[in-house]
Each structure stands twice: as C-alpha cells, then as structure tokens.
Amino acid sequence: MKTYQLKRSTKLGISLLLVFIVINIAVKLFSSLELTAKSPDNVETSIITHHKQHPDCAPFDRRITPRHLFQSYFSIQQDSKWLAKPTLHSPTFQEIHRLLFGLSAPNIYATWPNYFKQKSDSTYPHTSLSQSIFEKLTEEVDIPIRFVVEVGSFMGKSAINIGKVLLQSQFNQNYVLLCIDTWLGGLEHWVQDDLREMMGMAYGRPIVYEQFIANIIASNLTDHVLPYSTTSLLGARFLLEKKLFPQIIYLDSAHLQGETYIELELYWSILQTGGILVGDDWDWKAVRCDVLIFIDSNQLNVTVLSTKTWFIKKQKRA
C-alpha cells in the first residue's frame, strides 16, 4: 500500500508510464476473465487488483462516496458510547431472535400460521452460490465462522446452501445465519412478468417471505436461520448499532449501479477482520462496476470464483 502511494506522488512522466502499464495489466486481466467465463462448472479463480482504469465502466466522482452520503453511519464508529459497547462476533440464535423481535416473542417458526398455505419449493433457479462454492469460500476465512449475514435471500435457496455447509462437522454447528431482505422483490421482479410471478403476489403484495419461511422449515434449519425483513441499508445500520460483526457477508441484494456501491461500503464496515465479503452476479455490469469502484477507493483486491461469485477478504491493515 505504501509503495502504491509513493508511485502516485512521482512526477507526471513516470505517472503516465505507470498508467500505461496498469491499463495493459487491466486489459490482460479482463481478457483472462473472459476465458474463465467460458467454463462455468470449473471453479477457477481470478484475482483482480485495484487499479484506475476499468474500460467497461463509467467514470465516477470520487468526491461523492457513500462515506459522504452516510456520514452519521460512519461517524458512530468514533462515538465513545458506541466504542464502549462489546462487539458480538458469535451471537446465539436466541440473542438475535430477542434483539429483533423482542424479549418475549415466541419462536417465529413455531408460531408461523402459514396463512397462504405455502408449500416448500426448492426449484428456484437463480442462485450461483452452490454448497461447493460456499465450502470453497469458507477456506478463505481465517477466523471461526459463527455468524453469517446474507443480504438478499428471496426464496432462501442460497441461505439453505450456506446453512447446510455450516452444519458439517468441521464447523462450529452453533452458527447463526441472519437473512436480510425486504421480501418485496427487486426491480427485475416488477418489470418482468415471469419474475413477478415468482414473488407470489397476493392482494397487491408479494408473499415470497412466506415461501422463504416454508423453505427454511422444510430444510430443518429453523435453529440457525433467522429472517430480518428490512432494507439492506437499515439492516446494516442495525448490525452496526448493535455491534454484531459477522465473519462472512453474502451480498446478493441491489443490482442497480450506485446502490451496490453503497451496500458494499456499509457492509464492509461491519465485517470482522479476517472475514470475507462475498457477492453474486459479477457478470452484471452494474454490480461489477460498483465492486471495482469500491476496491479502487479502498485499495483492495477482489477474487472472482467461477463466473458469478466474487469475494473480498478483510485483511489486517498494517
């Protein structure tokens, strides 16, 4: 990191030469990425380092970042009251249940009325986070995995894959997976008729939350997985406020340019050091460009697994 900043401060001629080299590296990285993209079953990895040129993405204004727009979110981290609170890296299922739903709330699964008579349905096709990919990702985490947050759960397909992997004997089986979603769909579900159908509209409102609950019950994960029905921004704020810091965050929420960038900044700040921020849909331009902006402005590297899944590791800063 220091070397990088020294280079930046050298004279114009050297800077131009460096920019030229960096562009060349970028082009090579992008073309190697294309090669990987042709074999989706092969879990190949390509590491993309932070650099200044992304030929595919629109330029962005470095003066307006989520850190400027969400000042109070980031400034809480300097607040002495907040600093004095203990950080929770391994909350129990009961603790999260109480924090979210109240001290005396009955178990949400045990008391689920199933008004819409939803049956479990595991046919949802749009998840790239398979059990084998998630297993591979856990190898990147240096610290015990106790608390995982998924942002964007929809019917729970990837949540179930995460949940099942973490039940294996090499992990601490007392983990909690918190799923943050509005369960109201994304833009694509409202503009495309076939996708709208997936949300199971009833009386003018999606009931995909009910489907999620049915699926978690059918997968026997009701002691581990908890839903938090809220927006990704509010969810991040809640976790920050309570100092609930997960070891893995799986981001599969916003797919609109700028929105993903905000989520990246907010969720990165609550990830435990040694953990990983994972995301879906690297092949969506909006997602990819926002991840690239994020790694540039924070001088991080992103690793792309297969064609869709990417992750960024939170290393200790020197």
Ligand SMILES: *[C@@H]1O[C@H](CO)[C@@H](O)[C@H](O)[C@H]1NC(C)=O
């Ligand atoms: C869930 O548990 C029940 C009862 O132990 C069992 O019959 C069923 O096969 C399990 N389902 C899954 C998906 O593991």
Ligand SMILES: *[C@@H]1O[C@H](CO)[C@@H](O)[C@H](O)[C@H]1NC(C)=O
């Ligand atoms: C990113 O990758 C480069 C090249 O491999 C390496 O020198 C650098 O330390 C990495 N940075 C981080 C933050 O991991």
